Amino acid sequence: xxxxxxxxxxxxxxxxxxxxQSRKVDKIYCAPGNGGISEIAECVDIAxxxxxALADFAEEHEIDLTIIxxxxxxVGGIVDVFEARGLRVFGPRKNAAIIEGSKSxxxxxxxxxxxxxxxxxxxxxxEEALIxxxxxQFPIVLKADGLALGKGVLICQNLQEAEAGVTSLMLDKQFGxxxxxxxxxxxxxxxxxxxxxxxxxxHIAPMTSAQDHKRAKDGDQGLNTGGMxxxxxxxxxxxxxxxxxxxxxxxxxxxxxxxxxxxxxxILFVGLMMTEDGPKVLEYNARFxxxxxxxxxxxxxxxxxxxxxxxxxxxxxxxxxxxxxxxAVCVVLASDGYPEHYEKGKLITFTEDFSxxxxxxxxxxxxxxxxxxxxxxxxxxxxxxxxxxxxKEARANAYKATEWVSFENKYMRHDIGKAxxxx
Numbered sequence: 288x289x290x291x292x293x294x295x296x297x298x299x300x301x302x303x304x305x306x307x308q309s310r311k312v313d314k315i316y317c318a319p320g321n322g323g324i325s326e327i328a329e330c331v332d333i334a335x336x337x338x339x340a341l342a343d344f345a346e347e348h349e350i351d352l353t354i355i356x357x358x359x360x361x362v363g364g365i366v367d368v369f370e371a372r373g374l375r376v377f378g379p380r381k382n383a384a385i386i387e388g389s390k391s392x393x394x395x396x397x398x399x400x401x402x403x404x405x406x407x408x409x410x411x412x413x414e415e416a417l418i419x420x421x422x423x424q425f426p427i428v429l430k431a432d433g434l435a436l437g438k439g440v441l442i443c444q445n446l447q448e449a450e451a452g453v454t455s456l457m458l459d460k461q462f463g464x465x466x467x468x469x470x471x472x473x474x475x476x477x478x479x480x481x482x483x484x485x486x487x488x489x490h491i492a493p494m495t496s497a498q499d500h501k502r503a504k505d506g507d508q509g510l511n512t513g514g515m516x517x518x519x520x521x522x523x524x525x526x527x528x529x530x531x532x533x534x535x536x537x538x539x540x541x542x543x544x545x546x547x548x549x550x551x552x553x554i555l556f557v558g559l560m561m562t563e564d565g566p567k568v569l570e571y572n573a574r575f576x577x578x579x580x581x582x583x584x585x586x587x588x589x590x591x592x593x594x595x596x597x598x599x600x601x602x603x604x605x606x607x608x609x610x611x612x613x614x615a616v617c618v619v620l621a622s623d624g625y626p627e628h629y630e631k632g633k634l635i636t637f638t639e640d641f642s643x644x645x646x647x648x649x650x651x652x653x654x655x656x657x658x659x660x661x662x663x664x665x666x667x668x669x670x671x672x673x674x675x676x677x678x679k680e681a682r683a684n685a686y687k688a689t690e691w692v693s694f695e696n697k698y699m700r701h702d703i704g705k706a707x708x709x710x
């Protein structure tokens with residue numbers, strides 16, 4: 288079969304790699320793709336938000352399955368466009384992708400259906416938000432309602448920081464229209480974990496757990512980014528925690544969306560906080576996490592096409608997800624200055640061939656293939672992933688593998704998965 292993947296980041300490279308392992312797939316296309324994806328797929332110069340052009344391509348090339356990797360096209364309704372043309376596509380429709388597209392929608396859903404989360408309030412004007420903050424307890428969390436590349440979350444330690452955050456989100460429009468509405472919620476304390484789930488609208492199948500590192504600098508300092516690294520599984524996501532989540536969060540979310548007439552088919556990302564009162568939902572996303580996909584998919588034993596087709600056909604209950612009994616760590620190599628100001632076009636050199644190294648992977652995020660070779664083309668450039676028998680071994684392997692890559696202004700955190708050392 289022929290598969291089209293929509294997107295251009297490390298997540299899409301991980302999906303493309305996983306698809307390339309399928310016994311069913313003969314040809315992979317990726318639109319628009321990147322320098323690394325081009326090694327396993329034919330990259331197509333169509334932007335992710337050009338829905339009609341993508342659907343035209345799928346029709347003309349007789350694509351058997353299109354996989355939507357990115358949040359923007361999902362929230363924008365690309366699945367609806369494909370389905371209207373009779374094209375087979377994996378991902379939630381627009382009315383279901385709102386679970387990521389609107390923080391206020393997802394919080395209201397959790398409140399209505401008693402899905403555990405923290406207390407929150409929604410604000411449509413900065414004046415109302417500022418009045419609320421005067422009597423709030425700190426620290427407190429401000430979230431842009433709409434999509435903000437994973438960066439629209441501000442943790443404010445005091446009133447001054449919170450007031451500046453409201454100004455940044457709602458008045459200065461740091462994230463554009465995403466900040467027209469904001470959610471202000473209580474700051475939760477505990478260990479974080481992320482669980483990606485396959486969904487068919489009725490059934491939900493959670494994958495192995497992971498934990499992301501959002502801050503730009505060591506020690507969880509600096510600005511929020513799209514993710515500087517991750518590890519899987521989370522040792523803090525115990526079997527007991529998993530059982531609670533299955534009973535109170537995962538299936539409850541599927542049932543809630545169905546009750547609202549918004550059957551969710553695709554990948555549901557559940558961000559969790561393990562609090563003293565039990566696990567609570569931090570956020571939902573409507574697609575694979577980035578860089579969570581880079582550590583979860585290499586550990587999955589199932590043929591990803593089998594699972595995705597079962598989701599589309601409403602028979603996910605026939606699938607048993609299986610994961611390797613090991614661990615994986617991904618360290619993101621970024622351009623120095625990310626997420627603010629950074630230079631592009633730096634030549635990337637590799638001293639080792641990752642494809643010849645068992646248990647080692649390099650997933651391209653912001654790269655471009657040129658006549659001179661592969662160059663940097665974004666803030667997050669590469670995700671270096673390694674597996675190991677244990678998390679500590681996988682972490683050591685991943686950092687060893689970062690030494691096989693060099694480019695001018697290369698930057699990375701040096702403490703990805705450091706929490707492992709506390710176990």
